[in-house]
Amino acid sequence: MSLVVVGSVAYDTVETSHGRVEDALGGSATFFSLTSALFVPTHLVAVVGDDFLASDVARLQRRGVDTAGLQRVAGRTFRWSGRYAPHFVSRTTLSTELNVFASFDPKLGAAASMADCVFLANIHPALQASVLDQCARPRFVGLDTMNYWIHGEREALARVLPRVDCLFVNDEEAYALAEVGSLSLAAARILQMGPKALVIKRGEHGAVLFHGGAAETMPALLLDGVVDPTGAGDTFAGGFMGYVASRPVADHATLQGAVVMGTLAASHAVQAFSVDGVERLTFADLASRHQQLVRGLLPAAVQWPAATAAVALA
Amino acid sequence: MSLVVVGSVAYDTVETSHGRVEDALGGSATFFSLTSALFVPTHLVAVVGDDFLASDVARLQRRGVDTAGLQRVAGRTFRWSGRYAPHFVSRTTLSTELNVFASFDPKLGAAASMADCVFLANIHPALQASVLDQCARPRFVGLDTMNYWIHGEREALARVLPRVDCLFVNDEEAYALAEVGSLSLAAARILQMGPKALVIKRGEHGAVLFHGGAAETMPALLLDGVVDPTGAGDTFAGGFMGYVASRPVADHATLQGAVVMGTLAASHAVQAFSVDGVERLTFADLASRHQQLVRGLLPAAVQWPAATAAVALA
Numbered sequence: 001m002s003l004v005v006v007g008s009v010a011y012d013t014v015e016t017s018h019g020r021v022e023d024a025l026g027g028s029a030t031f032f033s034l035t036s037a038l039f040v041p042t043h044l045v046a047v048v049g050d051d052f053l054a055s056d057v058a059r060l061q062r063r064g065v066d067t068a069g070l071q072r073v074a075g076r077t078f079r080w081s082g083r084y085a086p087h088f089v090s091r092t093t094l095s096t097e098l099n100v101f102a103s104f105d106p107k108l109g110a111a112a113s114m115a116d117c118v119f120l121a122n123i124h125p126a127l128q129a130s131v132l133d134q135c136a137r138p139r140f141v142g143l144d145t146m147n148y149w150i151h152g153e154r155e156a157l158a159r160v161l162p163r164v165d166c167l168f169v170n171d172e173e174a175y176a177l178a179e180v181g182s183l184s185l186a187a188a189r190i191l192q193m194g195p196k197a198l199v200i201k202r203g204e205h206g207a208v209l210f211h212g213g214a215a216e217t218m219p220a221l222l223l224d225g226v227v228d229p230t231g232a233g234d235t236f237a238g239g240f241m242g243y244v245a246s247r248p249v250a251d252h253a254t255l256q257g258a259v260v261m262g263t264l265a266a267s268h269a270v271q272a273f274s275v276d277g278v279e280r281l282t283f284a285d286l287a288s289r290h291q292q293l294v295r296g297l298l299p300a301a302v303q304w305p306a307a308t309a310a311v312a313l314a
Numbered sequence: 315m316s317l318v319v320v321g322s323v324a325y326d327t328v329e330t331s332h333g334r335v336e337d338a339l340g341g342s343a344t345f346f347s348l349t350s351a352l353f354v355p356t357h358l359v360a361v362v363g364d365d366f367l368a369s370d371v372a373r374l375q376r377r378g379v380d381t382a383g384l385q386r387v388a389g390r391t392f393r394w395s396g397r398y399a400p401h402f403v404s405r406t407t408l409s410t411e412l413n414v415f416a417s418f419d420p421k422l423g424a425a426a427s428m429a430d431c432v433f434l435a436n437i438h439p440a441l442q443a444s445v446l447d448q449c450a451r452p453r454f455v456g457l458d459t460m461n462y463w464i465h466g467e468r469e470a471l472a473r474v475l476p477r478v479d480c481l482f483v484n485d486e487e488a489y490a491l492a493e494v495g496s497l498s499l500a501a502a503r504i505l506q507m508g509p510k511a512l513v514i515k516r517g518e519h520g521a522v523l524f525h526g527g528a529a530e531t532m533p534a535l536l537l538d539g540v541v542d543p544t545g546a547g548d549t550f551a552g553g554f555m556g557y558v559a560s561r562p563v564a565d566h567a568t569l570q571g572a573v574v575m576g577t578l579a580a581s582h583a584v585q586a587f588s589v590d591g592v593e594r595l596t597f598a599d600l601a602s603r604h605q606q607l608v609r610g611l612l613p614a615a616v617q618w619p620a621a622t623a624a625v626a627l628a
Contacts (some may be wrong), residue, residue, distance in 0.1 A: 017495065087384045087489060149491065175401060181331065186525055205519040209612060216612035219531040222522065224496045247617065256614040283619060296612050298523060298530035302571040304562065305597060 001162035002041045003245045004112040005032045005143075006131045007121025007234070008101055009046040009070065013081040014273060015086070018227045024274035025056050025077065028121035028144070033065045034278045035238025035265050040245040043112035045069035045131070049077040049100045062277045063279055069112050077101040088204070088229055104146070108134040117245040119237060120164075122146050125156040130165050140250045142241050143195070144168045144233070162194030165250065168237050170201050183208070184215060197255055199240070199262075201233050209259050212252050218259050221267045221293055228273045232266045235278055239265030239286075264289050316355045317559045319346045319415050319424040320445045321435025321458075322415055323384065325397040326399040328587060330402070332541045338371050338588035341392065342435035342458070344616040345545035348550025348592045349579050350433070353410070354559040357426035359383035359445070361420075363414045364389040377593055383426050389414040402518070402543050405623045431559040433551060434478075436460050438471040454564045455556050457509075458482045458547070464490045476508030479564065482551055484515050497522070498529060511569055513554070515547050523573050526566050533571050535581045535607055542587045546580045549592055553579030553600075578603045 007029030013022045021080035033044045041068040050072065060067050078101035079093040106127055113134050120128040120143040143164045148313040149157055150173060157177075161167065167190065171183060177193075187198050187210040189202060197211035203225075206219040240262035247254045264286045321343030327336045343360045350356045357380040366386065374381050385501040392415035395408040420441055427448050434457040442457060457478045463471055464487060471491075475481065481504065485497060491507075492500035501512050501524040511525035518540075520533040554576035561568045578600045582591040 082479055087485075087495065122374060171401075181401065182540065184538045185534055202519070206533065215536050215610055217533040217536065217610055218612040218614070219520065219533050222498055222531065224498045224528050226496065243616070246619075253615075256612055259612055260614055260616045288612070289480070290616065295533055296529055297611075297614060298532040298570055298573055300532070300573045300604070300611060301567075302557070302604065304601060305560075 001245050002043065002111075002115040003036050003117045003119065003241060004043040004045060004069075004108065004115035004135070005029045005036065005119040005121060005241075006045040006106045006128070007032065007119075007123060008078050009044075009048050009052070010078040010080055010101075012230060012274065013079070013094075014228055014230050014291075015083040017084070017086050019273065021228075021273040023079070024275060025059065025118070026080065026231060026236040028231075030060070030275060031234035031269065032238040032241070033060065033279060034063050034275050035235050035269075035281065036242035036245070037064045038281060038283065039242030040117075042066065042242075043069055044113055045106050045107075045108055045112055047071040047073060047100050047104045049073065049075045052077045059275075059279060059312050066111065068109050071105070071107070073100050074150060082230070084229065088226065091229075098146055106131050117241060118142070119232065119241045120144065120160075122149075125149055125153050125160045129156070129160045129163070134243065140165045140241075140244050142166045142168060142237060145173065147176050158193060160248060163283070164195045166197040166199060166240075166255070167195040168199045168201060168205075168233070174198070187215065194296075199259065201236060203232065207236070207259050207263060209255060211255050214252070216256065216265055217298070220263055220297060221289065223267055223271065226270045229270045231275065231278075232270050235269035236262035236266040238278075239263075260290070260293070261286065264293065272280060289312055315359065315559050316425075316429040317350050317431045317433065317555060318357040318359060318383075318422065318449070319343045319350065319431035319433040319435060319555075320359040320420045320442070321346065321433075321437060322392050323358075323362050323366070324394055324415075326544060326608040327393070327408075328542055328544050329397040330542050331398070333587065335542075335587040337393070339373065339389060340394065340545060340588060342545075342548040344374070344589060345548035345583065346433060346435060346552040347374065348377050348589050349549050349583075349595065350556035351378045351597060352554075352561070352597070353556030354431075356380065356556070357383055357423075357429055357622065359420050359422055359426055361385040361387060361414050361418045363387065363389045366391045373589075373593060380425065382423050384422070385421070387414050396544070398543065402540065403458070405543075420445050428442070430454070431555060432456070432556045433614065434458065434474075435548065435551075436463075439463055439467050439474045443470070443474045443477070446474070454479045454555075454558050456480045456482060456551060458551060461487055461490050463613075472507060476578065478509045480511040480513060480554075480569070481509040482513045482515060482547070483515075484547075488514055490514070501529065515550060517543065517546065521550070521577060523569060523574050525569050528540050530570065532577055533611070534577060535603065536610060537581055537585065540584045543584045545589065545592075546584050549583035550576035550580040552592075553577075574604070574607070575600065578607065
């Protein structure tokens, strides 16, 4: 049981109504691996510049993340800067400097290539395919993407999707990918493109799992003290994939549990800036929040007038 | 067991990606009463102009709605016109003509004033208070409002809230009313203002009930064929209040069931223009969709590593 993640490691400058951090550790593969490493050994494949701090490598390693695949090249590390509106109703990207990430060419070492689960974070779909080419025999592959690739690299994305077990997108990306008007129809069309499962990430509104003919919704927790949503989606994926990798089979019950675990992990990520909410996360933290999640689900029970049951069952 | 609703009866012109209707029957009290009348006898108190069609009065009466409180005065009926963006991500109001609604002065007849449940749809809070003054002894009062009154008539609203059992607002309105930054904190502050319960309406993302120290989320159904969301919130309130009025006590279990019933009713409202989705709604329709709702709730079960349970329970 092991996992390899390929994606970005970055320095983020983020401003929310709760404060501001500058050049804070971030990136999809960072949030993902710091979360998934709680569940299974995780190999990180990414690139950083020569400005990347040794202390940040040490943070990953302290969590047990295998950083052998973290390439260090001349130049500056990927930087992203953004500002969130009050109540996080919208996000404005202030700047994106790809820097060394622009010429990222993922190379998997021997251990990483033998990992039985693979997460392809949001990078060019051709690079995602090249990662799969380097994997010996993955039993479960997850893939994240975004509108930039859906619109600009549709063919490359279409070629990699049949090799994917679970696709992670938000509503808008699902509509863009499927080019249809309702979420159920979009999901049906996306599943025809290859993935066996589809997870719609809805941020504070939770997530929807489409798999095996079922469509099931899990609300997010109602949280006080949301500080910074950056990385929530990657943390969700880290909890989801880490859980799948830790289970003997990826059946429907496992995917349901994976959505729950992703939800729990993401709820911690958003309560701190940068990776502060995830790098020391424990199973006890997740279990305690699981009790809160269960308490917050409104039971679907109603009392029907006596005549109704007979009519409805007829 | 009976219910009185005071609000608008209108003619709506609505455009969505699924089509357009002109001067179609609408208004908060219309959607509400056509839904609640399935549960309990409902008295409608509203005003229309002399252009209001006798056939539309007949539609309300066919549903069993008591239209004795539907004032008919010289002038034109309230008209609203709006357009929805694709996937209903936003709504633009094209025009609002208050017409006879501008000088609405709600008068409750003898039967209406004896109703044991009251719903104050979205009108001036001073009018909402005047309706309560006319009610003999209501056991459960629901109130809807909007940012226009929250910002412009804060004091009048503050005076009526202590007389309310359940307030219905959306996230944005809750933030505006409470003037704080997280939903849980906003809910706590709003409940200090008087209402015993608070329902946050989240449209396609469901609803949240705050009551008796609990905060519980119910996702909406994943629907194909959403045609027109107009009136969904009032239909939700109609199902909620109708259910409460039909039950012997308004305890926590009743309010939970009311959220479920509101959710089921609203899911029908949005699948047709105008009131076409609700005016012939049956308990069998609701019960069948209840099965769909239950199937669509992802179970919150996860398998923990053996050591976790002990830690979490410690």
